[in-house]
Amino acid sequence: EPEVTQTPSHQVTQMGQEVILRCVPISNHLYFYWYRQILGQKVEFLVSFYNNEISEKSEIFDDQFSVERPDGSNFTLKIRSTKLEDSAMYFCASSVDRDSPYSNQPQHFGDGTRLSIL
């Protein structure tokens, strides 16, 4: 079964540094997402991406964050200048099969990247 893959599984970065988290969504999907889960808290939506542009974003997704689909397979989340509070598990997800775009389709999640800011 196709799956969402994320790299790296764990990223350690100094505060103030830029970090790029990478994801390969399921190949036939149209929508891509980033979520984060701070330790002990619930999963929070960051941003969704469709047709090469941001379709929805939350208040968390400020100017320090950006997303990109640099080629036909990768989807990246960049944090420009990391802060201690950016430490969290970041999940990528994808959904909506292009062959059946109108059915109730769930989002499929990767295993996440644990980001630790020192």
Added chain:
Amino acid sequence: AQSVTQLGSHVSVSEGALVLLRCNYSSSVPPYLFWYVQYPNQGLQLLLKYTTGATLVKGINGFEAEFKKSETSFHLTKPSAHMSDAAEYFCAVSLQAGTALIFGKGTTLSVSS
């Protein structure tokens, strides 16, 4: 705005006992409803999803959920718990395909022998 409430941050059951994890949602329109499970150090795996017209939804690993519109609830159940069911369970809602999932705070299920 949508919101999801999961009653009970931690539920403990004995192996073979009934599992009941509660989820209530608030939404101005009928939402898409999901249950996800997260095993330690893993991502979120879909357990089941609500499909319009069906009140009882069956998922993987013997789990099912009942949609009650009048109570705005989507509680997750399993007749007989297994040790391998120990994990964190998240209820989630979205208004339509391709939009943000709003998650509850999660319920940690512990299963003792």
